[in-house]
Structure formats: C-alpha cells, structure tokens
Amino acid sequence: MENKYFKSLEELSIDITRETSEKPAGDKQFILEMQQEVKKMTSGTRRDFLKAFGFTIASAAIATSCEQPVRKAIPFLIQPEGIIPGKANYYASSFFDGIDYGSVLVKVRDGRPIKIEGNTLSSITKGGTNARAQASVLSLYDNERHKFPVFDGQETTWEQADEKIISQLNSIKVKQGKVVLLSPTVISPSTKAAIDEFVAAYPGTEHIQYDVLSASGMLKANEKTYGKAFIPSYRFEKAEMIVSFDADFLGTWLSPVEYTKQYIKNRKLTSGQGRMSRHIHFEGAMSLTGSNADHRVQLKPSQQKLVVANLLNVLRGKMGMDAAFLPASPVEVEKLADELMQCKGKSLVVSGSNDAEEQMLVNAVNHLLESYGTTILTDVHTKIRQADDARMDALVQEMNDGKVDGIIIFDVNPAYDYPEREKFIEGLKKVGLSVAMPVLDDETSYHVKFICPDHHYLEAWNDFEPMTGYYSLAQPAIRPIFKTRAAQESLLRWSGNSADFRTYMAGVWEQKMFTKATAEISFTDFWNKKVHDGVFETGEKESGINSFNGDNAFAALNSIKVESSEDSTDLVLYTNVSVGSGKHANNPWLQELPDPVSKACWGNYVAISPRLAIELNLKNEELISVNGSPALPVLIQPGQEYKTIAVALGYGREKAGVPANGVGQNLFGLIGKDAENKKYWLSDVNISTTGGKHPIAITQSHHSMEGRAIIRETTLEAYLENPQSGNEVRLEIKEHLKSMYPKAEFDGLHWGMAIDLNACTGCNACVVACSAENNVPVVGKEQVIMAREMHWIRIDRYYKGDPDNPEILRQPVMCQHCDNAPCENVCPVAATTHSNEGLNQMAYNRCIGTRYCNNNCPYKVRRFNFFDYTGADTMKGNRYDPAEMTTDLRRMVLNPDVTVRAKGVIEKCSFCVQRIQEKKLKAKTENRMLRDGEVVPACAQACPAEAIVFGNLNDKESMVSKYFADQRNYHLLEELHVLPSVGYLTKVKNKTV
C-alpha cells in the first residue's frame, strides 16, 4: 500500500506528541521496576497471611453454609390477554425529542420496555434508528426523573397544583394579561389541538416554538423564495451529485436516519448496481458526513456563504444569465459547477447554515439545477423544525420587560441551552406564573414555581406528523412509573377539559384522520390498525407554494461581501451524534459513545488542526479558553481546516444527574446571532491558554492494529473495470493459507456476518443497540482513559494521507467468530469454545479471568470486567459505578435473556446468540426451516444504512453467502488464517485519483 494509514497523530510521529514522562511499557527496566513494586505489595508478614487466610475461610464458610434465599414467584391477579410471562411483546411507537424523529418498535418484556427497534412500516425511517433513539429507553429509567408535581420546591398533588394554576391563569385572564406556551417544535396534530383549546380558554395566550438546533434561516429563506416558511423534503436517493455545505445530513442535520436510508441507496454496489452518487462536502470542522464524502473540501464557516454565492454566480454565467460582481471564491468552484451542470435535474445542493441569505442562495442554485421536483419536494414538508429564532429572542425581552404574566414551558430547557441564558432566567423570575413540564430534571425547572412533570414518551400517547401526510402514533409501553401526567393532559385540564389525552387524541383522529382513511370502514378498525402499525401515510400534499422567486436571492448575491479576514480563526459550534443538544446528556450510554470522528467520549474539547496547534504551541489535553469561555482541553484533529476550531455543544449540564453533571463545558453562550437567526459559528475568535490539563477519554489508539492494511478500498472507476480492485491481495493470501488441520465443517447452520464498508457511515447506532441488547456495562471516563471500555462492537476510524487534510475510513469491528480461533486454545479452563454453528462461545460462569484469550485475540475485541459495573456481584466491594447504572431503576433496562456479567470475566460479541436461539425455537415450533434474514442481530437491526447482513453461510442462497461470494469480500487480517466468520466488502469511493 502506498498510502499511509494512521489511527492517530502519535502514529504518524509528527511533532505534536504526547509528553511521555513514564518509561514506555515493554521496556526492560520498567518491567523490573514493576515486579519490584508487585513484590513489595505481595510480601506481607505472617500475621497478614493469617488474617487473609482466616478471612478467606470465614467468607467461604459463610458463603457455603448459608441457606439458599427464598425466592418468590408472584403471578398476575388477572393475566391480561396477549401477555405471556417470559415472552417479549413489541409495540409500535414514535420517538421525537424535538430534534430527531423515528418510527420505532418497543420491545417489552414482562411489562418493562427494554429495547428500541426500528419500525419497517414507516416510509420515512424504514426500520432505521439512530444512536439517540436506541438509547432513549434508558432515559425512561433515568434516576433524575421528576417523580411528582412540585410547587415552590415542595411535593404537591395534581389536584392542588391544578387548582392553583387554574386560579392564577384565571386572574391573568381577568386582567387581560399574557400567557406564553413555550415548546419545542410541535409536530403532533393532537397536541396542536390541545394547545388551540388552551388558547381558546385563555385568549391572551401565545404559543412560541423554540428549537435548540434551529433551522430558522432556512424557514425564512423559503418564505422569501417560495412564499411560505417551510422545510422541503429531500430525496438523496434521486441525486447523482450531492454537494453539501456543512450540512451533516448523515449525523445531525434535520432527519439523518431518513437521509442515510436514501443516501445509501445510491452508494451500495451489491446486487449488481454499477452506479454511485458523487458526494462533495465543504466544511471547516470534521463531521460524520464530511468524512464519508467522496471529496471533502476544507472551508472556513465564515467563507461558506461567499463560496455558495460564487457557485451560484458561475452557474448563472454558464447558463447565460448576467453574473454579479463578487469577491473571489477562496476555493475553486468552476469545476464543481461543471460537474453539477452535467447532473442537472439529478443533483442536490444543501447547506447546514442557519443564515437566511445563504439558504436563499442555495435555493437559487437548486432552482438553476432543476432540483426542485426531483431531489427536493416543495409539496411535502419536513416539519421537525418550525421555530423562529427572532420570536424567542423577543419573548426573552418581553419577559425581562415584565410583559409576560404566565409562562408554561414544555420539555425545553432554555435555562441551559438559550444563548443568553442568564437573561432568560432573569426574565423568568419576573413572570408571575411559571410552569415547567419536563420529563427529566433540568436547569429550567430550578427557576419555576410549578413543575408538572410530563410522561416519558414510552409511557405516553402521542401522535406526530414529521412530514406532510406521514402521520405516526406513539402508545404507552409501560404504565407511568412516577406520578407524572401527559403535558397535553395538563393543558386540557387547565383549559377545563377533563378528558384524558388518549380519549382526546382518539377524538382528534376520528375527526381529522379517519376522513383520510381508505381501507377501513369503522373508526375502531382504523384506530386499532394504526395504533398497531404505528404509522399512517396518506400521501397528501401541501398547497399554496408559490413558484420560485429569485429576487431576494439575487439581492443577496449582490450584497455578498468578505465576512472575515484571511487570518481570522473561526469557531464552529456543532452537536455530535451522541448527546446532541444536551437533552440526553444524562444518558450514560450516550456519554460513553465515542465520537465517530475523534473517538472521544465523556466530555467536549476544542478540536484544532495540527498546523494551528503547532503555530500556537498547543498540545493535546492542554486547557484553553475561546473568547473567554470556560476552559476546555485541546484535541488535535487531523482534517480540521487550518484556521477553524470546533467545540461540541450539549455538555456542561449542571442539573441533569450524576452521569452528566460537570462533564464538559456549556458553550451555548457563545452562539451568536446574525440579522435574526442563531449563528452556530464565530469568526475572529480569541484563544488563550489557561494553564493546566484536562484528560480526554479517547478510545482511539487503544486498539490499534499497528498500521496493517485492514481496510481495503478502491475507486468506482477501478471497481467497474475490475470488481476485485483493492482486494487483489486476497488471492495471494488465499494461496498461502495452508494448515495441517482439516478445515472445520459445520452441518446445518454456520453463522456469518458481512459488512458493506461502502454503506457504513459510522453513525454509532449499532454500538448503542448492542449495549442495550447485551447489557453491556458503562465504565465511566476514568476507565475509558485506561482503555477499559466494554463495547462489544466498535467502529475503527483510520486516517489516510496528508495529516492536514486526510481521508477517513471506518470499519465496524466486533468478535469475528473465527473458525480457527486463537482465543479458544489458550483458555486454561475451556471457558471459550466453538459451537457447532460456528459461534465462538463464551461461558461467563466458567471464566476465571486469566485474560489469555484477550491477549491472543488479533482483533482485540474481547473485553474484561475489571469491576462489577452493573450490580451483578454479591460482593459490594467489587462495585464500580461512575454513572449510577446499578440503581434498581436503571437496572430495569437490563435484558433478562442475557447474563449480567460480574467482576473478573471476559465478555465479547456473541452474534446476539439469544436472538438466534429465539428464532430457531420459533422455527421449530412452526415445524419449518429457518428463513434467511429471520435472525437479525441488534446491530444489524439498528443500522440505518443496512450495512450489516447476517445469516447462514451454509445456505448458498442466503444474503450473507452472496456477500461472501462477492469479489469485494475480504476478511480482517486473513493472512493469520484464523478464518473469521465476518466478511467486509471493500470501500469504494466515487473519485478520480
């Protein structure tokens, strides 16, 4: 391989290396010193020995002589129909947290929701999920959930709270005061109806929507160009050419699961497809989407608008329209314009900016390229962002001016994530009646009089319309755990309607939705069917969209100027795929999820380009402050634009709970404002070192494969010429693979997994899904720093090429279930063996924790329980619980079909053997063979990119066999002849070399 791959800058041995004061491990003297130390520790006196001996004997005697505890079996009083103890039920529901939408199925075991799966009936998410939807089941069992209504810091009853609130609302009504309903974007038709009812009951009410991640600029741009504030729906699968200006559409932009499903359709080369879309990405920071692009162009955020304008200008020129006179583009756009012209009508240009002018320019570009009607639909709207930033700003001003008499806050947290949060809190103090309706504990609830906690979404009825004509329902999967009440029901109660929200919602559906039904005759049928399916898609279209009006865009084009000087340093404030806006920061699964680019978890950091780091003499983990912000550690991030630094939002929570509090710093305060919209970047920032260091937990170089070429890649051109390109080495290796032993043969079932590297985007959904399915423990920041993270599946990330502007390649790695497994024959107690179905088995109760297997595994996928993280041990001293995962409430999320591992045993991916066994049993009871695709491991189920295929390798017709027969297929480190059961398909990029 000519290209040098590296996993971290340390490997590249450039100047910026971590200071290594300690002697390197493996050094002879170091080992001797260690041995001395150990000797010192172990050489005790005779008394010590007697003490230890006595204790051991005594504890053994106690442990053995104790009677078995009496266990109770308590059946139902009346067993509900359709519920069988020990058997899981699946209920359709919908996940929407004001940011991401997903249609999901909730797995409920004995009354407890334990897992979220994608709902394949939805044509938006098509069975895909993202990391946050997967993790949402854990927030149901959040220790810091509000457990009862609160008035003035004291527990109260719903009746008393209602009485007080209603009387205050009435007095506001009498004096014709103003009440504000502050909510995230509301896409629920029934909630809207309830809000309308409230507004009718209290006429001085205004409903204001507030988006943490705003698309206000886009809404305004569309209002100016199409006469209506809306977000269109995108069709990435129809685009042959995708140009994205900092729109992280695979990770965090608008509806990533939907876009991933679409995007991947044009990227997969299996089933004989010989075509791929071409994706060009402009950005300053390093994002998930950017790292997946065929061609990534570094661009400072302050220059982005100028580049879009230049692109528009060049396109206009090429189409014979009069071009404006513009400052020169910092990057070349001529070639891009040519490429786009070739794909006219099949191209898509998107921008993640919240600048209305830039979005208008993007609209104009798309209009010129005839994207509207093909890759962008204006008659189907994406409704998940509706807030107008200016409206929120005005509200905060009004509150401070004392013009607001009452405020009812839905599940939003401006006291944490509003840019001027101090001003908001000040304003809130001046409001006579302040009510918050949060689910989890948050900063805002500390500044209100009434806390009227809302249900978690898994406890509540709800409905959604994320896109025009795509309705979906949410139904409770568990009885409310605490004394909470649906926010809508609270509103109804205060407006004098005593209906419970389910009845109310059914009423709304009977009036509004049932009229759109075609198949069902009675409403009961309709309702039951839709609640069962979770989705209802009518195919209706929006009307009242004007044709494109380019005047404003052209005006914007003419007024473009250079926004920052050449040498200004820009700051990008982004959200990552794990904790996102910070709403889910108290979710330990998400905190421990490594960022797909930096592989860091448990906290945010300032990502700086290697060049800038040298220039400013900054080293990794050194604390710096940006524009006077709280100090954050530096992380040198290859691929970052030279003068762009980036910090993730969503950290630095103060009142969220043990896992989130004090993790990272809150930088929402740095969010700026342009004319009327929030601005997620700053130019001319001032960096100052504050002294000191703060460790960053990175899973990056812990599992290094030492520079071997383990991701094989090629270009589309080369692939079409020779499907085996990039994978030529395979033939050579195969020739040399010889063994004295006969090859293992499996009669019947031989499980295998194939991963299409071309489809995998690295979104991390599989990692959380695996944690949820397999009770994978959370170990906390300190343990991650010590390389003790427990994830059974990890996504390796490799850089390639120039460290200032490298390409990124990713590869999910889990236990490869080798048929010639090196771990099996080193286990002294035969705790890990091979099954007759090709599974590499792990018997926890047999494992004595020698970790020989871990040492001998070439893939480093085995994990050791250094402590008891989940409360499985009887010995309390073994427990290590940095994220409060051992409380009774949190433990309710555990999957009862999978053993909770205790301290001192090795664990690893089992190919979700519990799912294999479940489906085998189902086939047996139905007296038939297993069908291909019936067994779906948790990672494959969660994957929005359909990158993971699982099945029986003995069945030549199975999908996985077809993947294995593909010429792109190869195995990781196959030269070792360990015969892995996991195959990878080479990565193909659509680029010219």
Added chain:
Amino acid sequence: MKQTLFTRAILRRFAFACTLLLFIASFNAALAQTPEAEANYQQCKACHNLEGAKLIGPNLAGVTERREQDWLIKFIRNSQEMVQSGDPIAVALYAEYNNIPMPPHNLTDEQIIDILAYIKNGLKVAPEFAKPEPSNEELAAKMVLAAQIEAEQEARLQRLQDLERDANRNTGTIFIITLIILIVVIFDLLVTKVIKAKFVHTALILIGVVVIAEIAYKEAAAIGRQQYYQPDQPIWFSHKVHAAQNEIDCKYCHTAADYSKSAGIPSVNVCMNCHHQVKEGKITGTVEIAKIQKAWESGEPVQWVRIHNLPDHVYFNHSQHVNSGKLDCAECHGQVETMHEVMQVNDLSMGWCLQCHRKTEVQFANNGFYETYEKLHEQFKSGQIKKVTADMVGGGDCMKCHY
C-alpha cells in the same frame, strides 16, 4: 262426497306422516349430542354454570330458548366481533358481565349446534352414546385399584425422602468416622506409636484424606442446588388433588409452558375458573380455598415460593422442551401428581441437563426445522446412525444455555 272423504283421508294421512316425520326429525336433532359435545362443553364450563350461581358468564339453562340459534353460533364463534359491530344483545351482555369478553372459539356450526343440543338436553349425551352405568362391583374394584395406586405412589415418595435422609445421614456418619480414624491414626503415629508398621498409617491417612476430600467435593458441588426442596406455600395447594384426582392437565394452569421461557404460575383468575364454584375441599375444608377467594377480592396476588430455581447464568426455556422437544413435564419435575406439596426431585445440575441432552432424541424426522442438517439427514436415512440426540445438533454447546 266420497271423493272428498277420500281426499280428506289422504290429507289426514299426509298430515300425520308429516307430523311424524317432523317429530322424528326433531327428535333426531335433539338427540344429536355426541360425546364430542360433552368434550367441547368443558370449554363452556370454565365460565358458565347451567343453573345456580352465576360464574363469569351467564347461566346456560334455557339459552336455546332465549336466543336464536344463528345468533348463538355467531356469538360463540367470535363475541367481540358482534360487540364491536354493535349487536344490541351482545353489547348489553358484554356490559352486564363487567366487560369481560367471551374468547372466540374455533368450532364448526355442527359442533356448536351439537353443544347447544347437549345443553338443551340437560347435559346428557344421546342415549346411543351414553356409557353404560358401571355396576357396583366394577366401581368398587376401580376404587380399590385407585387406592392401591395412590398408596404405592405415596410409598414411593416416602422412599425417596427416606433415601435422601439416609444418604445425608450416611455421608455424615462416614465423614465423622473417617475423621475419628484419621485423628487416631495421626495420634498413634506421633504419640502412642502402638502400630509399628508405618505403612499402615500411611495407607489409612491416604484413604481417610481421599474419603474426606470426596465428601467435601460432593457437598461443595451441591451448594446452591436444592434437590428435595419442598417449602411451605402460602396456600396449602395440593397438586395431587388437582392433577391426579381431578385429572386437570398441567398446561391448564401452566399455560405458558407451550409458548414461553417460563411455564407460568397461574394467575388468580385461572384458579377462580373453578373456585367460583368449588368452595370446599375434602382435605382442608374451606380454609385454604378461602385464601384464593380473599386474594381475588382484595386484589393482592398470591406470593408463591419458587421451588425450581436456576442460576442467573443459565437460560432455560420451557417451550423449547415441552413444545418442540415433546418432553413430558414429569421428566424434569417428577410425579408431581403424587405430591400434595411440590418437591424438587431432580438436582437441576448441569450434569443432569447434559445427561438428558445426550440420550434424548430430538424430533429429527418429524420437525421441518432439522432439514437444515443435511449431512445428519443423509446418515440418518442411510441407517448409519439410529437416532439423533440433542447433543448431536449442538445440545451440548455452552451457548445453548449460557448467554
């Protein structure tokens, strides 16, 4: 006139014949109740009485007069459908009986008509199907036989318990004797020195250590196992009365055994199916049954003591063994029908599981699932192997039970 008389006579005869035919026909219809109807009626019995106190549903006496036959057929087949379609009688009934739906029954028209006739006939099958009443001698002989069987079973259980007690006692005695011998020998070796030949000491010490080690090992291996565990239950519930004397099938109460990992302890409403009526038992009188009644009324479920416990790292699935493995409950749980209070008869150790996996055949020829195992099938067909046991298809692998 003559002709009219003649006609009248013919008419009269015709009418008579018709009446007769009708009578015979109706008689036949009334008598169509077959033993199948009697069997099917067991389903009705769970919720309906014929007369007397009402159970979950209305009493059935006179139901054929109260309702149209077609209505009944429809209602029995799927009552909820009728309720939802707004049938006034069905809706009223549903409301009257506390919105407890009558579950749908998969019966043919003929079967339902048959059951209705059986009800109309006062729960008697047609005479041609009726079993002859057994004579007194036969009855007496039967009772003697039943008593004998019962006595034998009780004796067996007693033997089992005695065996266990003896085994425990024996181990204890051996342990103590060996210990004493060991001490004496060591004492002699070091102090008294009565026996001159040292090899005697050596041999005795070795044997003593081996015996003690073996006992210690066996006892240690049994830690956490609960063979012969027979705790007191909150209600003195007798499996013998229910399963043996009343011949209730195991799966009538433990319904989930066919579908789920756990066999399921019956919920109180299942008990109440019968105990709505049965308020007094032969052995305990009304005391124990009243506890169920109390649980039902107070809404507090019964807290049974779990007898068969497996460690957390073991996955066991009832439906796997009962439904697809076609094992009898008694294979693992013993003769539960002979026990008043249930006792765990097997040790449920891993060795015990594996032993069974090694000798028990799977439904290889009968279950379509096993067609996946092509090579085994070839060998099976060619007669190379006589039977396919569970461990031959992976029943001995770790991750079949531990995951």
